[in-house]
Amino acid sequence: MRILGTAALALNRIWATKIRSLLTMLGVVIGVAAIVALTSIVDGASQGINKSLATLGTNQLNITAMAADSLTEQDANALADLDNVSVMFVQAQNQGTIATRESRVNARLVGVSSQYFEAVKPEIALGSYLSSSSFAATSKDVVFGADAANDLGITKEMLGTSVKLNGQDFRLVGVLDDQAGFGTSGRVYVTIDSARKLFSQYPYVSSIVIQANTPEQVDTLQIQADVLLRERYGLGSETTARYTITNQASLIAAVGTITATLGLLLTGIAAISLLVGGIGIMNIMLVSVRERTREIGVRRAIGAKQSNILTQFLIEAIVLSLAGGVVGLILGEIAAFFLAVLGDWVFSIRLDTVLLVLGFSLLVGVVFGVWPARQAAKLEPIDALRFE
Amino acid sequence: MADEVVRLDKVRRDYLVGDQITTALGGVDLVIERGEFVAIVGPSGSGKSTMMNLIGCLDRPSSGSVLIAGDSTNDLSDNKLTELRSRAIGFVFQQFQLLPNTTAIENVMAPLLYQGIGTKAAKKSATQMLTQLGLGDRLNFDRNRLSGGQQQRVAIARALVTSPDIVLADEPTGALDSKTGAAVIELLKELHREGRTIVLITHDLEIAASAPRRVFLRDGLVERDERGVS
Numbered sequence A: 001m002r003i004l005g006t007a008a009l010a011l012n013r014i015w016a017t018k019i020r021s022l023l024t025m026l027g028v029v030i031g032v033a034a035i036v037a038l039t040s041i042v043d044g045a046s047q048g049i050n051k052s053l054a055t056l057g058t059n060q061l062n063i064t065a066m067a068a069d070s071l072t073e074q075d076a077n078a079l080a081d082l083d084n085v086s087v088m089f090v091q092a093q094n095q096g097t098i099a100t101r102e103s104r105v106n107a108r109l110v111g112v113s114s115q116y117f118e119a120v121k122p123e124i125a126l127g128s129y130l131s132s133s134s135f136a137a138t139s140k141d142v143v144f145g146a147d148a149a150n151d152l153g154i155t156k157e158m159l160g161t162s163v164k165l166n167g168q169d170f171r172l173v174g175v176l177d178d179q180a181g182f183g184t185s186g187r188v189y190v191t192i193d194s195a196r197k198l199f200s201q202y203p204y205v206s207s208i209v210i211q212a213n214t215p216e217q218v219d220t221l222q223i224q225a226d227v228l229l230r231e232r233y234g235l236g237s238e239t240t241a242r243y244t245i246t247n248q249a250s251l252i253a254a255v256g257t258i259t260a261t262l263g264l265l266l267t268g269i270a271a272i273s274l275l276v277g278g279i280g281i282m283n284i285m286l287v288s289v290r291e292r293t294r295e296i297g298v299r300r301a302i303g304a305k306q307s308n309i310l311t312q313f314l315i316e317a318i319v320l321s322l323a324g325g326v327v328g329l330i331l332g333e334i335a336a337f338f339l340a341v342l343g344d345w346v347f348s349i350r351l352d353t354v355l356l357v358l359g360f361s362l363l364v365g366v367v368f369g370v371w372p373a374r375q376a377a378k379l380e381p382i383d384a385l386r387f388e
Numbered sequence B: 001m002a003d004e005v006v007r008l009d010k011v012r013r014d015y016l017v018g019d020q021i022t023t024a025l026g027g028v029d030l031v032i033e034r035g036e037f038v039a040i041v042g043p044s045g046s047g048k049s050t051m052m053n054l055i056g057c058l059d060r061p062s063s064g065s066v067l068i069a070g071d072s073t074n075d076l077s078d079n080k081l082t083e084l085r086s087r088a089i090g091f092v093f094q095q096f097q098l099l100p101n102t103t104a105i106e107n108v109m110a111p112l113l114y115q116g117i118g119t120k121a122a123k124k125s126a127t128q129m130l131t132q133l134g135l136g137d138r139l140n141f142d143r144n145r146l147s148g149g150q151q152q153r154v155a156i157a158r159a160l161v162t163s164p165d166i167v168l169a170d171e172p173t174g175a176l177d178s179k180t181g182a183a184v185i186e187l188l189k190e191l192h193r194e195g196r197t198i199v200l201i202t203h204d205l206e207i208a209a210s211a212p213r214r215v216f217l218r219d220g221l222v223e224r225d226e227r228g229v230s
């Protein structure tokens, strides 16, 4: 019999026992849908993390104070004088409240020095960055991050009007399109001088960021910065809790490693769930071979070869598994789409996921279909015909 | 020279169940020539079905040899044996054994498709065969919608459609009422008149008596081999 004829027999059987076929597929459907949805979550999450890390630039070093009085503006100036430093800025941050006439929410108040915007280059949604005039000692200007603007319902018309930070009047000059938020409250940016008036004690800073001229210089700069700070505070070479230096490039690499590990983990879970799905198919196929022993006997008697029987049952298992894969893929992509909408990341159907998932389903069908199919093919015609 | 379709030479078939050996056939010699109508008769357990399985290339003898249309089945691989069966034998079973979820015409097409014949040609032959057996209006009925007699006629059509050298019918009337059974026997006799070789297994002595040749089996041996009207 030609292969198409055999395939028709397999499809005919699957169709004749629809409910059972659907239930048989279910394991693979769920496995595949889970893989697709989980992969898209990992993808989306790392997309978000990488985006917010990338906005900070890869040749930057972040020196974070471990206590409120750990680092000062003088430290920052000393660091700025190191070789190969192109940009330096400081940040002082604290929790506080922001309010319009209508509403009031918690926010993270961030005081930044003048080079902040030039170094970070956040995207601007409305208005402008803090300008050089904002940095004049008496000015009280504020730029909102996207989340803070959302929280307060800031509109274009409100630019230039007054908002309250910890009860003090500030003039809203811009809104960023930074989307950095991962459960943190919104951030608003003021000059470091304003921060001193709001919450921060001179000369202390929360963090110092220095940027090397080129990415290759970052590692050396990190060592130099560490040596410098140890000297200034007379610290030994053992680790201290005064500050930590993080390197954006290594952070991105670390995130990459975490994502890869997560991906591997998911592949493992996927493999297990597909395995379970495959065993389900094998189980039903074995039952099916038993139930259809007589049919197999009759087919052998009217001229079916062992290979015909083998192919018929194998195709049946493969079709069940592959159909399960396709259904799972569709359900998984639908789930991924809604997750993307909820998590606010870009939804995309990845060709490699599609191929991988379909390839796996095919493989599962072959691997778990072969044994039942061989059992069917190996039946002796006379025994099969006598079978009750 | 007579045209031998079946030759059994000292055919033995022993079954091993546990450590118990049952001899189903204990050395049988039998020759069936083309165009014969042979009834094989005997009490239950006498070896009739075993003999049919051997003639039908579903089974191989423990010793001795089975020749079908001149070919020995002894040394054939499973594949070759299947090819020989597909070409030379048509089966009719007591329980009809139509395929499940399959229409009458699909049942009759199946042996042709297994021979590698294309769907279109198979459909044409199957339609012809079924029409010839009076089932032209039942082509797309599956077995649940056919009476026992109709099912057995579909089975006969399925056995005939490949134009086999021999049609083997094992108790073809066993599951039918006497009237329908008689019609099936009449059909087989008509096929015999058209020149087909028919081997009919039965324990109905009346049916057997109407056959031109009767082979009586007892305890796995040929007890009598009669020809002519009894």
Ligand SMILES: Nc1ncnc2c1ncn2[C@@H]1O[C@H](COP(=O)(O)OP(=O)(O)OP(=O)(O)O)[C@@H](O)[C@H]1O
Residues within 6 Å of the ligand: B015, B016, B017, B022, B023, B024, B042, B043, B044, B045, B046, B047, B048, B049, B050, B051, B203
């Ligand atoms: N597959 C088998 N395994 C073991 N013993 C078998 C097998 N097939 C047949 N036998 C034995 O061989 C003997 C002959 O069996 P067979 O089926 O040929 O009888 P039969 O003449 O067709 O009987 P019936 O009229 O009841 O169909 C019996 O004793 C039976 O028990």
Ligand SMILES: [Mg+2]
Residues within 6 Å of the ligand: B048, B049, B050
């Ligand atoms: Mg029998």
